[in-house]
Amino acid sequence: MIDDETLDRQLCEAMPYIDDEGFTARVMARLPAARREPRWLRAMILLGLTLLGSAVAYLVSGGGRFVREGVIQLSDFPIWLLLVFAFGCGLVVGAFAVIVAVRKTPEVRDVARLRF
Amino acid sequence: MELTDADLVARVLLDDDQHAFGELVRRHQSSVRGLLRQLTRTDLALADDLAQEAFIRAYKNIRSFRGEARFSTWLYRIAYNCFREDARKRKELVGVDEAQLQAEHDPQTVDAGLRHDLMQALSLLPLHERTAVVLCCQKGLSHDEAARVLDIPLGTVKTNVLRGREKLKRTLAAWGPN
Numbered sequence: 001m002i003d004d005e006t007l008d009r010q011l012c013e014a015m016p017y018i019d020d021e022g023f024t025a026r027v028m029a030r031l032p033a034a035r036r037e038p039r040w041l042r043a044m045i046l047l048g049l050t051l052l053g054s055a056v057a058y059l060v061s062g063g064g065r066f067v068r069e070g071v072i073q074l075s076d077f078p079i080w081l082l083l084v085f086a087f088g089c090g091l092v093v094g095a096f097a098v099i100v101a102v103r104k105t106p107e108v109r110d111v112a113r114l115r116f
Numbered sequence: 117m118e119l120t121d122a123d124l125v126a127r128v129l130l131d132d133d134q135h136a137f138g139e140l141v142r143r144h145q146s147s148v149r150g151l152l153r154q155l156t157r158t159d160l161a162l163a164d165d166l167a168q169e170a171f172i173r174a175y176k177n178i179r180s181f182r183g184e185a186r187f188s189t190w191l192y193r194i195a196y197n198c199f200r201e202d203a204r205k206r207k208e209l210v211g212v213d214e215a216q217l218q219a220e221h222d223p224q225t226v227d228a229g230l231r232h233d234l235m236q237a238l239s240l241l242p243l244h245e246r247t248a249v250v251l252c253c254q255k256g257l258s259h260d261e262a263a264r265v266l267d268i269p270l271g272t273v274k275t276n277v278l279r280g281r282e283k284l285k286r287t288l289a290a291w292g293p294n
Contacts, residue, residue: 001285001286001289002284002285002288002289004281004285007253007281007284007285007288008253010230010231010234011234011249011253011254012253012254013231014231014234014235014238014254015150015154015254015255016150017146018145018146018149018150018153019146020142020145020146023141023145023149023164023167023168024138024141024142024145026168027138027141027145027168027171027172028134028137028138028141030168030172031134031137031172031175032175032176034132034134
């Protein structure tokens with residue numbers, strides 16, 4: 001009977017590389033048309049909406065008076081409290097970023113699942 | 117630096133970048149077409165048609181690729197499903213029993229060459245064994261990956277590989293050492 005090593009070698013060698021010979025082009029020709037707009041256009045739309053939203057908020061708030069009043073109120077707080085608040089916000093945002101990153105990275109997600 | 121499959125998939129997902137998908141097709145066309153040629157018993161035209169269908173289906177369903185397995189494994193699964201749907205339509209999902217396997221192996225009629233005999237023997241295996249042997253022994257997939265492609269239990273894959281290999285070795289016994 002033929003041995004395993006010979007069988008394995010023959011099986012591997014029986015699968016030679018197949019030249020493309022226009023195969024990829026034929027596939028691409030059959031793909032549906034791309035529907036998404038270019039990335040720069042999405043960025044411009046987002047920026048435009050942000051500016052529009054900011055302008056509306058400025059006008060509705062009476063010329064940004066709420067911002068000035070907010071800053072005045074914040075300046076009444078002790079410095080250490082402001083630093084703790086800023087640090088806390090940074091931690092919360094950082095934690096969310098790590099969670100999202102872990103969920104999107106299969107290798108890290110598998111390790112996290114094993115250890116926790 | 118060459119982009120990985122994951123990078124290319126990300127570009128397709130984020131920007132609907134068809135050039136990135138074209139690169140994925142170029143990278144994997146040989147292995148997908150090779151797999152389908154083995155499954156269709158070297159019907160080249162049918163294999164290429166199914167391969168095209170598989171890549172188009174992959175593009176349309178790229179969002180369902182979660183990145184838990186290799187991109188090639190996911191592609192093989194789609195290609196295998198395309199083959200099964202086509203075979204169902206053609207009603208070719210039949211196995212080959214031992215007697216038929218023995219009867220068709222006539223040393224006096226087959227051409228010389230171990231490679232040719234191997235391809236013949238492979239094409240005569242029942243579909244489930246042939247697919248398992250091709251995926252694990254030719255494509256280099258682990259049993260676990262093959263189980264995902266075929267959507268069958270791991271134990272079944274191992275059994276099919278074992279049985280397929282035993283049948284091939286018996287069929288090719290004439291090429292063994294004396």
